Amino acid sequence: SQTIHQWPATLVQPVGSPLSLECTVEGTSNPNLYWYRQAAGRGLQLLFYSVGIGQISSEVPQNLSASRPQDRQFILSSKKLLLSDSGFYLCAWRGTGSRNSPLHFGNGTRLTVT
Amino acid sequence: AQSVSQHNHHVILSEAASLELGCNYSYGGTVNLFWYVQYPGQHLQLLLKYFSGDPLVKGIKGFEAEFIKSKFSFNLRKPSVQWSDTAEYFCAADTGRRALTFGSGTRLQVQP
Numbered sequence A: 001s002q003t004i005h006q007w008p009a010t011l012v013q014p015v016g017s018p019l020s021l022e023c024t025v026e027g028t029s030n031p032n033l034y035w036y037r038q039a040a041g042r043g044l045q046l047l048f049y050s051v052g053i054g055q056i057s058s059e060v061p062q063n064l065s066a067s068r069p070q071d072r073q074f075i076l077s078s079k080k081l082l083l084s085d086s087g088f089y090l091c092a093w094r095g096t097g098s099r100n101s102p103l104h105f106g107n108g109t110r111l112t113v114t
Numbered sequence B: 001a002q003s004v005s006q007h008n009h010h011v012i013l014s015e016a017a018s019l020e021l022g023c024n025y026s027y028g029g030t031v032n033l034f035w036y037v038q039y040p041g042q043h044l045q046l047l048l049k050y051f052s053g054d055p056l057v058k059g060i061k062g063f064e065a066e067f068i069k070s071k072f073s074f075n076l077r078k079p080s081v082q083w084s085d086t087a088e089y090f091c092a093a094d095t096g097r098r099a100l101t102f103g104s105g106t107r108l109q110v111q112p
Helices: none
Strands: A003-007 A010-013 A019-026 A032-039 A043-052 A055-058 A065-070 A073-078 A087-094 A109-113 B003-005 B010-014 B019-021 B024-026 B032-038 B045-050 B056-058 B064-068 B073-078 B087-094 B106-111
Touching: A003 A087, A010 A019, A019 A032, A019 A087, A019 A109, A032 A073, A043 A065, A043 A073, A043 B087, A055 A065, A073 A087, B003 B087, B010 B019, B019 B106, B024 B073, B032 B064, B032 B073, B045 B056, B045 B064, B045 B073, B073 B087
Parallel strands: A010 A109, B010 B106
Antiparallel strands: A003 A019, A019 A073, A032 A043, A032 A087, A043 A055, A065 A073, A087 A109, B003 B024, B019 B073, B032 B045, B032 B087, B056 B064, B064 B073, B087 B106
16 A cells, blocks of 8 residues: 655744655555645645656645656755745645546644744 | 535534535536544544435445435535544546545534
């Protein structure tokens, strides 16, 4: 069966420090991968998605970047965190080539920038 | 651009009351629709989905949703809620852009 792992679960970082959140998927090949940010009262905002290794689409301009160095690995990064980067970050995957497949979410990372 | 609207931000019900959460999407083409639920302290889980066919979709835990194309709506319903239904509910639409667009969520609080 497929599983998705996201870590760390919580993170407290000072302003200006770098960020690296990692997400890996097991039990499937060539998944579509996503990073969402969840903010209270604002739902889930799509940040990045990837349909293959090295292919990243950015939905909103911001202080963050994403990379997909391996088929089932998706990394969210920042060189210098801002206070506004605080939030709950969710990684998700779905099967390739089918709009009929739902998203499967990881447990999320609660990021607090101080 | 496509969007998903959930107009009920916070709903408080007593146990056994009926539930209806509104969801509207803005997209004129073919769309797949989803409802996700997030229980306190847990990750997002799929509740139900609509792709085609019968517009009345039944999901887990007694939930159902009706797709009304003319109203661009996909409202979530449950005849009798339980305390364990306390959670945040998200409507989402897939218009073929490879990613789902989510609504802002509805927090449901069921009082025993």
